[in-house]
Amino acid sequence: MLNSGYILTADEMRKAERAVFDNGTTVDRLMYLAGTSAAQQIWRISGHMPTLVACGPGNNGGDGYVIAQWLLEKGVEVRVAANGDPITDAARNSRTAWQGETVALDQAVPAVQFVDCLFGTGLTRPLEGLLLQNLHRLALRANRRFAIDLPSGVHSDNGETLSDIPQFDHTLALGAYKPSHFLEPSRGYMGHVSGIDIGIRARSDFSVIQRPQISKPATSDHKYSRGLVAIVAGKMSGAAQLAALAAQASGAGYVKIFAQTDIVPPHHSIVVERFDTGEQLGQLLSDPRISAVVVGPGLGRDRDPRKLLSETLKAAAPLVVDADALMLMGKDATSLIASRSGQTVLTPHMGEFAAMRNDGDRFRMDELRRMAGKTHAIMLLKGPDTMIANEQGKVAISDARCSWLSTAGTGDVLSGIIATRLSGNENAFVAACAAQWLHTRAAQLAGPAFSPEGLVDQLPQALAECL
């Protein structure tokens, strides 16, 4: 994976480029490498498609002149649209090396293929006036649109679109992925995102969630050593049953549901144990063989579940806190979770996150990291761009996605998978990342319009890909 899966902010990318220059590569050389590699990718996809490349004033524009020249030498009918001279030496040199026709942006005639090299990581403010109008005019009248590094108008680091931007078919990330290659809403405009390796090797707190390595049970394993997952069920037990099924299908040795009502186990091997009071639940949870607990799915939000939640928070085992439990804690989540002794993973969706967070103005990734720091827990923010933060400030972002997951009950399934991964004594951050990968992969395998049960059915196959 590009830059070993480390995602770089614009500042980190500049530092990484400086390291490359310090090792003797010139700016011109790096731009040549970026531009020719991007051009080859465009050529592989489009061949001789007549092309217009829009070049901005900086190094993103510089890449554009290199792309145009490479395509010209391949025999493609290619023109450049640009206003004024480039502002960096490297971009000026690229422009000098360009042997084709250059026209002003507002004079440019659209071509079948449009390549946007107006702005990349250097974008600092919204596009305005004629620039913006011409971007739309030229892009919208093309049949295929490429964005180089980032679509012009996208903030590199936070997923925001600073201007109204056209929809692209392909985005070629240069050197390393930037956060906005994965975050919404910017990701939605990028079409197919792929990476161009230009020799950038830099670590970061941000990374892509990658396929986990999961071990088979050892020959000496038994059901308890593999992990006893306990799901706390409230009065609406369906969600807890889904979490239980998911825990089992992702490899738990034993799954129990602690339920306040008489429920039929969702599977013969899943044991239901009844309790009536919070104290009784506390006793059930004190079983030292329990290796992870889930609380929240279907718990309910009135007074009674509060007692169940406070008993559950006392459990020594690693805990997944989801759904109603998050709403019950609200803004008190930070203090309640920080005082726990065991590992905790909190899994809000955007609505639950809004109820928990203190600073609604802050960029959600920053707030997620802040909450992970304050709670000493793992924060997993669900959605099309699920991100997972730990207390050290690391953030892993999901690059795989499956919009069919937007159906009730799939979050319950995720909580069960996380519990099973936590049972394996994994570091909670690693466990949450592995569970997120398995969840999305199972969704991809399930095909369109699956039920949560259908999602659960695909978990063993997703798991098989990680052994």
Ligand SMILES: NC(=O)C1=CN([C@@H]2O[C@H](COP(=O)(O)OP(=O)(O)OC[C@H]3O[C@@H](n4cnc5c(N)ncnc54)[C@H](O)[C@@H]3O)[C@@H](O)[C@H]2O)[C@@H](O)CC1
């Ligand atoms: N530094 C390097 O050597 C390399 C850089 N590369 C490319 O260079 C890009 C970054 O280049 P730059 O840092 O020059 O930045 P850009 O080319 O993204 O932006 C150029 C300049 O435009 C101005 N600007 C920002 N927003 C504007 C707006 N809304 N309207 C008008 N002007 C605006 C800023 O002053 C900025 O410096 C990357 O995205 C990548 O495409 C690649 O060629 C790889 C090598």
Ligand SMILES: Nc1ncnc2c1ncn2[C@@H]1O[C@H](COP(=O)(O)OP(=O)(O)O)[C@@H](O)[C@H]1O
């Ligand atoms: N549009 C989407 N694209 C990809 N994944 C999604 C999308 N919408 C929701 N999801 C995923 O589906 C799951 C839904 O969880 P949640 O909102 O808690 O639902 P529920 O509580 O009904 O189970 C989460 O894992 C979330 O990341």
